[in-house]
Amino acid sequence: MPESFHRQIVAVIKRIPRGRVATYGQIAMLAGNPRAARQVVRALHSSSGKEKLPWFRVINSKGQISLKPGQGYELQKALLEDEGIEFGLADTIDLARFQWRPRVLK
Numbered sequence: 001m002p003e004s005f006h007r008q009i010v011a012v013i014k015r016i017p018r019g020r021v022a023t024y025g026q027i028a029m030l031a032g033n034p035r036a037a038r039q040v041v042r043a044l045h046s047s048s049g050k051e052k053l054p055w056f057r058v059i060n061s062k063g064q065i066s067l068k069p070g071q072g073y074e075l076q077k078a079l080l081e082d083e084g085i086e087f088g089l090a091d092t093i094d095l096a097r098f099q100w101r102p103r104v105l106k
Contacts, residue, residue: 008032009043016057019083020100021093023061030102056080057100063093 008031016022022030024037033039040058048055056079060066065080067073077087085098 005031005033005036005039006043006047009040010047010051010053013040013044013053013055013058014051015102016054016100019085019098021057021059021063021080021085021095021098022100023059023095024066025061026099027058057083059093063095064091 009027012027012030013022024040025034027040028034028036031040044053044055044058047053056076065073065076067076077091080093081087085093088094
């Protein structure tokens, strides 16, 4: 992944506000490559700790946490609930209500 695209991904993730979520594909699009959702996953994996990213605010396009139970799922859900994000049926987040919708990225 080009370094500049990686930096764009990190910059977008850092802007996700408290109480909102963004999808992998949304982050890729805002970073400049709508087809690069998997690179967002890689950037999160490699940079969450050192960049202090709000990794837990990133979910899949179905409004669900992608981590498996016992592998971070419970932590991510607890962190989101602490920010006021509510889970519905099948532990799904209502994207119409909780998805971050930036007007313009600066």
